[in-house]
Amino acid sequence: GAGVSQTPSNKVTEKGKYVELRCDPISGHTALYWYRQSLGQGPEFLIYFQGTGAADDSGLPNDRFFAVRPEGSVSTLKIQRTERGDSAVYLCASSLGPGGDSPLHFGNGTRLTVT
Amino acid sequence: AQRVTQPEKLLSVFKGAPVELKCNYSYSGSPELFWYVQYSRQRLQLLLRHISRESIKGFTADLNKGETSFHLKKPFAQEEDSAMYYCALKAIGNTPLVFGKGTRLSVIA
Numbered sequence: 001g002a003g004v005s006q007t008p009s010n011k012v013t014e015k016g017k018y019v020e021l022r023c024d025p026i027s028g029h030t031a032l033y034w035y036r037q038s039l040g041q042g043p044e045f046l047i048y049f050q051g052t053g054a055a056d057d058s059g060l061p062n063d064r065f066f067a068v069r070p071e072g073s074v075s076t077l078k079i080q081r082t083e084r085g086d087s088a089v090y091l092c093a094s095s096l097g098p099g100g101d102s103p104l105h106f107g108n109g110t111r112l113t114v115t
Numbered sequence: 116a117q118r119v120t121q122p123e124k125l126l127s128v129f130k131g132a133p134v135e136l137k138c139n140y141s142y143s144g145s146p147e148l149f150w151y152v153q154y155s156r157q158r159l160q161l162l163l164r165h166i167s168r169e170s171i172k173g174f175t176a177d178l179n180k181g182e183t184s185f186h187l188k189k190p191f192a193q194e195e196d197s198a199m200y201y202c203a204l205k206a207i208g209n210t211p212l213v214f215g216k217g218t219r220l221s222v223i224a
Contacts, residue, residue, distance in 0.1 A: 042201050043214045101166075104151075106159040
């Protein structure tokens, strides 16, 4: 079946603009995760949803970052007043549940470049 | 807080040589450890997890709680093993995976 889908695959925006990144998880996966990966680094946790609610948003760097998952499926990561330091690959992953028995299935990521 | 350390950014080995990708972790509880792999132009995917005690594509990893390590090993490297490898830790409860910075494995023919 289809894997985790992320759109757009690439996004170039100017400093100060607002961006939305979309993640469409695998059907039936209740857990959804957002990670950010900067050059030369591993994936860095941002936020995790279990169903519609954010179970853990401790990784969001500041209040410019926000994510929603209103119907428990598609999620949108929103970044306000973008800064050059926000440039990274934003990865979405989903799993059947939050436990370690359910491996994460990653999307291809959205490469965000803030100029 | 949990931490995963992969000391090598790049590891180059010849085809047929043994491979060991190092991973050390910092966590006071009983962790779940994983290895994820990203081949060129592909998405990040699970390679193996310690609770399964399985061998995938010839790779194995043993959790050593005394040394807080979870090194990934393969006796004979193949060219198709060239990829980025990430060690990851999951703490007890509904907690997210914490990843290391990754090691790029390059297998030279």
